[in-house]
Amino acid sequence: xxxxxxxxxxxxxxxPKAAPYxxxxxxxxxxxxxxxxxxxxxxxxxxxxxxxxxxxxxGKSTLLRLLAGLEYPxxxxxxxxxxxVTRVPPYSRPVNMMxxxxxxxxxxxxxxxxxxxxxxxxxxxxxxxxxxxxxxDLLKITDLRKRRPNQISGGQRQRVALARSLxxxxxxxxxxxxxxxxDKRLRENTQFELVNLQERLGTTFVTVTHDQEEAMTMSTxxxxxxxxxIMQVDTPTAIYExxxxxxxxxxxxxxxxxxxxxxxxxxxxILVEAAAGFTIRMRSYQPHPLGTPVTVAIxxxxxxxxxxxxxxxxxxxxxIVEDIAYLGDVSIYRIRVGEGKLVEMTLTNIQPRTEQAxxxxxxxxxxxxxxxxxxxxx
Amino acid sequence: MxxxxxxxxxxxxxxxxxxxxxxxxxxxxxxxxxxxxxxxQISVAEPALAQPPYTQLWEWVEDGLLQIQINLQNFMxxxxxxxxxxxxxxxxxxxxxxxxxxxxxxxxxxYAIATAPERRRTPLLMLIILPFWTSFxxxxxxxIGILNTNGxxxxxxxxxxxxxxxxxxxxxxxxxxxxxxxxxxPFMILPLYANLTRLDPTLLEAAADxxxxxxxxxxxxxxxxxxAGIIAGSMLVFIPVVGxxxxxxxxxxxxxxxxxxxxxxxxxxxxxxxxxxxxxxxLLGTLVVPFVLMQRLQQNMDENQT
Numbered sequence: 001x002x003x004x005x006x007x008x009x010x011x012x013x014x015x016p017k018a019a020p021y022x023x024x025x026x027x028x029x030x031x032x033x034x035x036x037x038x039x040x041x042x043x044x045x046x047x048x049x050x051x052x053x054x055x056x057x058x059g060k061s062t063l064l065r066l067l068a069g070l071e072y073p074x075x076x077x078x079x080x081x082x083x084x085v086t087r088v089p090p091y092s093r094p095v096n097m098m099x100x101x102x103x104x105x106x107x108x109x110x111x112x113x114x115x116x117x118x119x120x121x122x123x124x125x126x127x128x129x130x131x132x133x134x135x136x137d138l139l140k141i142t143d144l145r146k147r148r149p150n151q152i153s154g155g156q157r158q159r160v161a162l163a164r165s166l167x168x169x170x171x172x173x174x175x176x177x178x179x180x181x182x183d184k185r186l187r188e189n190t191q192f193e194l195v196n197l198q199e200r201l202g203t204t205f206v207t208v209t210h211d212q213e214e215a216m217t218m219s220t221x222x223x224x225x226x227x228x229x230i231m232q233v234d235t236p237t238a239i240y241e242x243x244x245x246x247x248x249x250x251x252x253x254x255x256x257x258x259x260x261x262x263x264x265x266x267x268x269x270i271l272v273e274a275a276a277g278f279t280i281r282m283r284s285y286q287p288h289p290l291g292t293p294v295t296v297a298i299x300x301x302x303x304x305x306x307x308x309x310x311x312x313x314x315x316x317x318x319x320i321v322e323d324i325a326y327l328g329d330v331s332i333y334r335i336r337v338g339e340g341k342l343v344e345m346t347l348t349n350i351q352p353r354t355e356q357a358x359x360x361x362x363x364x365x366x367x368x369x370x371x372x373x374x375x376x377x378x
Numbered sequence: 379m380x381x382x383x384x385x386x387x388x389x390x391x392x393x394x395x396x397x398x399x400x401x402x403x404x405x406x407x408x409x410x411x412x413x414x415x416x417x418x419q420i421s422v423a424e425p426a427l428a429q430p431p432y433t434q435l436w437e438w439v440e441d442g443l444l445q446i447q448i449n450l451q452n453f454m455x456x457x458x459x460x461x462x463x464x465x466x467x468x469x470x471x472x473x474x475x476x477x478x479x480x481x482x483x484x485x486x487x488x489y490a491i492a493t494a495p496e497r498r499r500t501p502l503l504m505l506i507i508l509p510f511w512t513s514f515x516x517x518x519x520x521x522i523g524i525l526n527t528n529g530x531x532x533x534x535x536x537x538x539x540x541x542x543x544x545x546x547x548x549x550x551x552x553x554x555x556x557x558x559x560x561x562x563x564p565f566m567i568l569p570l571y572a573n574l575t576r577l578d579p580t581l582l583e584a585a586a587d588x589x590x591x592x593x594x595x596x597x598x599x600x601x602x603x604x605x606a607g608i609i610a611g612s613m614l615v616f617i618p619v620v621g622x623x624x625x626x627x628x629x630x631x632x633x634x635x636x637x638x639x640x641x642x643x644x645x646x647x648x649x650x651x652x653x654x655x656x657x658x659x660x661l662l663g664t665l666v667v668p669f670v671l672m673q674r675l676q677q678n679m680d681e682n683q684t
Contacts, residue, residue: 068587070586089586090586092589096588097584097587101580103580103583103584104584105581105599106603107603116588116590120588120589164588165588168589
């Protein structure tokens with residue numbers, strides 16, 4: 001099936017008829033008493049750039065190692081391209097991995113490192129030479145082919161590791177913190193390169209990262225993990241704009257959370273009596289019975305200054321500027337609204353810093369639209 | 379600079395550096411270079427009935443006339459008399475075979491210790507080091523008791539019914555091999571262990587991920603990366619075994635000649651200090667060449683691994 005250039009009507013994960021390329025069924029991995037991976041179900045589709053995102057110890061690396069065959073699960077099944085590979089040893093899986101430390105063989109040249117996997121497949125010499133040339137060219141490291149890993153820079157090593165893991169044309173490429181060892185500037189450039197490379201090759205990528213920005217820029221979909229479980233799987237936009245639980249809302253970016261109770265429901269809007277002492281009007285597509293406790297989540301950049309304060313206006317509240325953090329492009333304001341409740345608001349610095357409208361201890365009114373946040377039940 | 383702030387200026391630090399570098403050089407000069415020069419000097423002297431029993435290198439013959447006498451006959455004798463060449467070749471051969479056996483036995487042991495769970499490594503290493511707590515000489519003597527025709531080994535084999543009459547092992551070349559391998563095995567295992575624990579286990583995971591079965595991964599990754607340890611261990615065994623005297627003397631046959639034994643005989647029995655010294659110099663010369671080569675090779679390996 002050739003990928004069509006025009007936009008697909010349904011992304012594969014939205015299409016109930018699409019067969020997943022990687023199917024993970026009730027996968028559990030136990031180390032002693034600890035459940036590193038706890039009863040996970042997950043489908044990954046062909047050609048995806050899928051990210052496992054979570055803080056350290058959440059089980060994302062273990063999940064990746066289970067896919068690579070470097071660990072065997074305590075329970076559950078893994079299918080790749082329809083084949084059950086749960087008990088297949090790593091050297092027989094159609095999967096390759098790029099290690100966080102790169103794990104390049106120090107006693108072999110760049111070329112020999114790339115050739116290593118091809119030799120295991122007993123590919124004839126001519127084909128090997130071609131494949132090496134292709135990989136060197138793809139990652140623009142032809143000049144380095146005779147060097148040893150200790151004679152090249154960190155960024156170059158990352159490319160060699162990538163070339164080595166791609167050389168066998170794996171069905172699935174696993175990347176463990178692929179950009180973790182690079183400095184910030186190099187990391188940003190490499191992010192885009194990695195995405196371009198993936199789109200060009202069409203290989204399915206599964207990457208592990210703790211860096212949400214990295215996951216947001218690169219992935220088709222993200223799985224947010226915590227304590228061996230997947231909290232939410234969705235596109236970067238949906239994860240950011242429509243988190244389904246408090247953990248995800250707080251894990252990705254910053255967020256203002258207002259706890260309260262549903263006090264009225266009008267059409268697809270509800271009124272929430274916030275504990276901080278004001279009423280919030282929100283769009284909600286889920287039914288919320290009156291009186292249920294909910295949390296309203298609104299991102300700081302969705303807040304704005306209210307030009308004309310109206311005590312009866314929608315989502316308008318008054319407060320006092322308590323903290324200002326100037327970040328250059330934007331400033332973060334912490335505004336005290338009601339008793340002990342701080343609201344974060346980010347404003348783009350359109351004017352130079354000295355001209356800024358807000359200053360400490362200033363009384364301001366802020367507002368937000370009923371559609372620019374989500375209501376989290378539980 | 380990593381100098382502590384309380385040192386007084388560059389002068390002091392230069393002095394302290396001089397002392398720091400000077401002490402080891404002084405040590406090496408005093409205890410290695412000087413004895414070597416003395417041995418070299420004796421090797422070109424002639425034996426004499428004197429105290430010490432050799433002629434001096436130089437002598438004032440009469441007023442203002444200095445006579446320097448360099449006698450190269452000892453070296454020519456070593457070259458011409460087949461007994462010395464045979465002893466050298468035999469020593470090198472014994473050392474080579476023993477090094478090989480030590481490597482074949484020591485590598486799996488070092489590998490097993492290096493890959494054992496961390497809490498079990500120290501007791502296992504202790505087992506390797508424990509024999510050092512007993513004198514080397516006593517341990518070699520103990521082997522006489524084991525290998526004797528009336529010894530433990532023969533009794534055991536007779537009891538098992540494997541043999542009908544006691545084997546003559548003591549005072550054969552086999553006994554020398556057994557004694558040498560036993561004594562020098564730890565010197566092979568320790569550097570190999572030190573090397574193998576440094577091996578990054580993710581390299582083996584990477585090899586497996588790239589389609590390499592465990593045995594091939596060992597041959598293509600572990601073995602080449604442990605080459606520095608193999609060389610270090612082999613040098614530690616080979617070099618002292620070439621000049622080994624105690625083990626062939628106690629366990630070996632009187633007929634088999636090794637350089638160490640020959641040297642001892644020339645020195646103590648024949649009182650021919652110059653010839654003994656010449657032998658020592660030739661022995662040193664034969665060992666320096668492979669040593670330097672190996673050292674260079676090992677340096678390359680080490681650079682690779684870091």
